[in-house]
Amino acid sequence: MYKKILIAADGSPHSLRAANQAMKIAVCDPETLVVIVYVLDAANVKADVLHHWNDLDRTDLRKKRVIAVEEKAAQAGVKSVTRILHGEPGPAIVKYANENNVDLIVLGSRGLNGLQEFVLGSVSHKVAKRANCPVMIVK
Numbered sequence: 001m002y003k004k005i006l007i008a009a010d011g012s013p014h015s016l017r018a019a020n021q022a023m024k025i026a027v028c029d030p031e032t033l034v035v036i037v038y039v040l041d042a043a044n045v046k047a048d049v050l051h052h053w054n055d056l057d058r059t060d061l062r063k064k065r066v067i068a069v070e071e072k073a074a075q076a077g078v079k080s081v082t083r084i085l086h087g088e089p090g091p092a093i094v095k096y097a098n099e100n101n102v103d104l105i106v107l108g109s110r111g112l113n114g115l116q117e118f119v120l121g122s123v124s125h126k127v128a129k130r131a132n133c134p135v136m137i138v139k
Contacts, residue, residue: 001028002103006035008093008123011065014108018138019069022106023076034073034080037096038066039089090126098132105135 007022009015019036026032066082073080085092097105109124128135 002026002032003029004033004035004100004102004104006037006093006097006102006105007069008089008105008107008127009036009038009066009069010089010108011068012108012110014110014138016068016072016108018106018108018136019072021136021138022104023072023078025104025106026073026078027076032078034078035096035100035102036066036069036073036080036082037085037093038082039085039087039092041086041088041092090123090130093123093127094130097127102131102133104133105131107135107137109137109139 002025005022005026007015007019009019022034026034070080070082083096085096087095093105093107096102105127107124107127110122124135124137128137
């Protein structure tokens with residue numbers, strides 16, 4: 001089935017629901033690897049610096065955004081790795097998936113920044129349009 005599943009994690013409720021669905025798929029094959037991806041874009045980095053002025057706080061905040069997904073993988077007995085990417089979320093996710101032979105991308109229909117998605121077009125839409133593999137968008 002799917003040997004490598006990418007989960008886009010940003011700490012939002014939508015990404016946690018996406019992680020739940022991805023785990024249901026991943027447990028079907030013990031050889032499946034789940035790649036948990038968090039993307040740092042310029043807007044996120046700037047906000048992190050303004051709200052969390054020391055490096056330890058910023059690192060902790062980023063960890064909190066993916067730790068719930070890492071815990072879901074561990075509880076399900078699924079092999080996982082976490083990758084921090086840099087750039088605009090949609091293109092960064094697509095580039096990673098296409099270059100690393102990902103079999104399935106699972107992401108939430110909305111992330112933490114609903115206004116940006118409304119104005120600029122959603123990350124999920126950009127990923128679904130450009131990825132070379134199936135994309136599951138979870139509401």
